[in-house]
Amino acid sequence: MNLDAKIPAGNLADKWDKHRFESKLVNPANKRKYTVLVVGSGLAGGSAAASLAELGYNVTCLCIQDSPRRAHSIAAQGGINAAKNYQNDGDSVSRLFYDTIKGGDFRSREANVYRLAQVSNNIIDQCAAQGIPFAREYGGQLANRSFGGAQVSRTFYARGQTGQQLLLGAYSSLSRQIKLGKVTMIPRREMLDLVVEDGHARGVISRNLVTGEIERHAAHAVVLATGGYGNVFYLSTNAMASNVTAAFRAYKRGACFANPCYVQIHPTCIPVHGDYQSKLTLMSESLRNDGRVWVPKHRGDSRSPEQIPEAERDYYLENKYPSFGNLVPRDVASRNAKIQCDLGKGVGETGLAVYLDFAEAIQRDGQETIMRKYGNLFQMYEKITDRDPITSPMTIYPAVHYTMGGLWVDYNLMSNIPGLFVLGEANFSDHGANRLGASALMQGLADGYFVLPSTIATYLGQCSFDPVTATGEGFAEADDAAKKRLDKLIGLNGKRTVDDFHKELGRLLWDNCGMARNAEGLQRALAKIPELREEFWQNGLVSGTPNEFNQTLEKAGRVADFLEFGELMVRDALDRKESCGCHLREESQTDEHEALRNDAEYSYVSAWQYQGGKSPVLHKEPLSFENVELASRSYK
Amino acid sequence: MSSAITIDLILKIWRQQNIHARGALQTYTLNDISTDMSFLEMLDVLNDQLVLAGYDPVAFDHDCREGICGMCGAVVNGQPHGPETETTLCQLHMRHFKTGDTLVIEPFRARAFKLVKDLVVDRSAFDTIIQAGGYVSVNTGGAQDANSLPVSQKNAEEAMDAAACIGCGACVAACPNAAAMLFVSGKISQFALLPQGHPERRERALNMVKAMDEEGFGNCTNERECEVSCPKGLSIRNIARLNREFLKAAISLP
Numbered sequence: 001m002n003l004d005a006k007i008p009a010g011n012l013a014d015k016w017d018k019h020r021f022e023s024k025l026v027n028p029a030n031k032r033k034y035t036v037l038v039v040g041s042g043l044a045g046g047s048a049a050a051s052l053a054e055l056g057y058n059v060t061c062l063c064i065q066d067s068p069r070r071a072h073s074i075a076a077q078g079g080i081n082a083a084k085n086y087q088n089d090g091d092s093v094s095r096l097f098y099d100t101i102k103g104g105d106f107r108s109r110e111a112n113v114y115r116l117a118q119v120s121n122n123i124i125d126q127c128a129a130q131g132i133p134f135a136r137e138y139g140g141q142l143a144n145r146s147f148g149g150a151q152v153s154r155t156f157y158a159r160g161q162t163g164q165q166l167l168l169g170a171y172s173s174l175s176r177q178i179k180l181g182k183v184t185m186i187p188r189r190e191m192l193d194l195v196v197e198d199g200h201a202r203g204v205i206s207r208n209l210v211t212g213e214i215e216r217h218a219a220h221a222v223v224l225a226t227g228g229y230g231n232v233f234y235l236s237t238n239a240m241a242s243n244v245t246a247a248f249r250a251y252k253r254g255a256c257f258a259n260p261c262y263v264q265i266h267p268t269c270i271p272v273h274g275d276y277q278s279k280l281t282l283m284s285e286s287l288r289n290d291g292r293v294w295v296p297k298h299r300g301d302s303r304s305p306e307q308i309p310e311a312e313r314d315y316y317l318e319n320k321y322p323s324f325g326n327l328v329p330r331d332v333a334s335r336n337a338k339i340q341c342d343l344g345k346g347v348g349e350t351g352l353a354v355y356l357d358f359a360e361a362i363q364r365d366g367q368e369t370i371m372r373k374y375g376n377l378f379q380m381y382e383k384i385t386d387r388d389p390i391t392s393p394m395t396i397y398p399a400v401h402y403t404m405g406g407l408w409v410d411y412n413l414m415s416n417i418p419g420l421f422v423l424g425e426a427n428f429s430d431h432g433a434n435r436l437g438a439s440a441l442m443q444g445l446a447d448g449y450f451v452l453p454s455t456i457a458t459y460l461g462q463c464s465f466d467p468v469t470a471t472g473e474g475f476a477e478a479d480d481a482a483k484k485r486l487d488k489l490i491g492l493n494g495k496r497t498v499d500d501f502h503k504e505l506g507r508l509l510w511d512n513c514g515m516a517r518n519a520e521g522l523q524r525a526l527a528k529i530p531e532l533r534e535e536f537w538q539n540g541l542v543s544g545t546p547n548e549f550n551q552t553l554e555k556a557g558r559v560a561d562f563l564e565f566g567e568l569m570v571r572d573a574l575d576r577k578e579s580c581g582c583h584l585r586e587e588s589q590t591d592e593h594e595a596l597r598n599d600a601e602y603s604y605v606s607a608w609q610y611q612g613g614k615s616p617v618l619h620k621e622p623l624s625f626e627n628v629e630l631a632s633r634s635y636k
Numbered sequence: 637m638s639s640a641i642t643i644d645l646i647l648k649i650w651r652q653q654n655i656h657a658r659g660a661l662q663t664y665t666l667n668d669i670s671t672d673m674s675f676l677e678m679l680d681v682l683n684d685q686l687v688l689a690g691y692d693p694v695a696f697d698h699d700c701r702e703g704i705c706g707m708c709g710a711v712v713n714g715q716p717h718g719p720e721t722e723t724t725l726c727q728l729h730m731r732h733f734k735t736g737d738t739l740v741i742e743p744f745r746a747r748a749f750k751l752v753k754d755l756v757v758d759r760s761a762f763d764t765i766i767q768a769g770g771y772v773s774v775n776t777g778g779a780q781d782a783n784s785l786p787v788s789q790k791n792a793e794e795a796m797d798a799a800a801c802i803g804c805g806a807c808v809a810a811c812p813n814a815a816a817m818l819f820v821s822g823k824i825s826q827f828a829l830l831p832q833g834h835p836e837r838r839e840r841a842l843n844m845v846k847a848m849d850e851e852g853f854g855n856c857t858n859e860r861e862c863e864v865s866c867p868k869g870l871s872i873r874n875i876a877r878l879n880r881e882f883l884k885a886a887i888s889l890p
Binding site: 126 | 653654670672673674676677680681684686687688690691692693695697698699700701702704705706707723727729731752753756758759760762763766767768770771772773774775776777778779780781782783785786787788789792793795796799800802803826827830832833
């Protein structure tokens, strides 16, 4: 198979403009003859559905929650990047482009990332016009703050709720189009399969989560904006309903899955505190500006932190990385926390935590100053843990946060299945092997507001005006397969709950396919996952019936897909024998035990193609860099 | 370190198969609950036990479990989202209860919120109200430079206070009239405080209030229960602003 990324020729800065000029248009009168199905209503899906409807297309939008306003984009805290240069501090489209591609450790496409930087400014204009209450300076201008991986102040924000406000902005635009009758909004639906007929995406099969009814939705084009797969690890900062099913079903229908092993692990989360724990909560990494990270020098030291004298503490980040200290990038901070805990020096009830200590900062700057900076975070921490970071150090541990991998798409955001477009975290396109802070919101909205509405016309322009129907063989087959699978799931009457399997899978991946990996551990996971999957189908337990509101059944379907997808992740990780972005491949490190990227052999996108019962086939899309020089990272 | 202690509870939970079935409170005893658990994790433990014993688990809505999506919510001993102020059910921890406590757990009840199953209700009436006018009519692409429209910091902050609503419905469940005034007033206030909202403020106030009435929500009689139960601390000053906006719109010529 030839994966053509369809990158336009010409200068980097002119590609997007040139591409739009050379692309087909759909006459305004003809747009109403086309139906587009959008699955997902987060920043990417919500903005796409609203913008396509504004253009005149008929849009059907499915979402898994009870309202499109609840998609997990809502939980993003920090902000959204844009190259506005409002601060006059030397920012530009080129600089945002460079920071993003370098942050991604040179594993993303130049053309995609440059376009992202170009439309970033339009996003801020659009969101301000929607009435999003961005933070303002006294003079009424928009305020900015700094974020990791950048030396300019380019992050726009609405307190610690930027994701919420941007999502509610997209939701308001979507609501307007629903009222106008251009969007048919169908909440509480889960996509169970993609329908492909004559090689083109024609629609999806969904389950009504209230009645259990299996439904068919036909369209001229299908847009997946179904988020990331971080919940494959069971514990992550993702919402409970976040899953891989929609993307994985598309993969099983022929769409290539790109870079599934690229997972971002955030260093400052509240640690796990018990088996019953259902999710992890992120604490902003800004805390590392003033907090000092340490563990006891001696393993198994169970004294409370106040009782451990200065000489018996190991400030391991400061010692190992004197120039960056506690402010090393996310991946380095995460990896080193795991190393200390693996050495038996972890703290807290589970031994899976390190201290983040503000005592020195409080002594230096005073409690009032520290509270002004971090008061809301301290309160959030205390609410969850019942401990006050003023009197005792915080405990933190890394957690799965974002997945850079996703369905493979070309420059038009179309997958290798014609008519199937993929947006936001669900695609792989813009973040390479590591995403910078405040870039997820930017990408979701860029895809939905500005990229897809342009690029989808090229595809739709070739489609016939005939109304779509859901009566073809592809629909019948997918509908039947979905029902049979549900029957199989509901028939599971064993002894282990679905969550129990999910937890075991998550633990397996966390240990072997997390921040640090090696061939031996990956091989172990590759052998173990099929066994676990086999046991799931033999000994899993699902209650109730398929024809009702049944949350156990929903979960079972998602976990069944995670049990297959986890294997794909491990295969991808095995192939990539280099350290890059968020992960350290233990066989590929410098003499000083730092990550060693291998540009000569691994400068490619891994795109995996499903082969039925056989092992998937790996296609490599080479990455070429004409405008940036590949630099290696050092934080010593 | 926090003291990882465990407590034993008696739960009385509203069980109802669907809107057509009869519902009732059912009693469960749940032992050895860690006080570090969140309320929803406590329900997870109960559900695991129910599934393993061959019973139907308790249906409840939840998603982000960090207090921002607005999906979760139940009435605990008469209080929406339970006893802690400015806390969603998912952020309520079991350390606020003690061993031997009886917890009565019911869905958010209102005429406009039809019951789906157990603790799950249909809050799509909120979406209908937003569709009636909770937006600025601006198409993608035509926006002016973001800094061309200055907004005073004070107004931006107040608009943010009003926009913090997560649409959970606790205000409706708390109100003796099942009014949605706090919810509606949050959106109305956000746009009344920002210049972007001004061209449509008249239609917005009239249309959103009309939709609110049509969906079957009650009226405000200044009980202030909504403000107390709101997990995001929305003030009823927003309701006063909504009343002003509505009155101005209703008596002005179109």
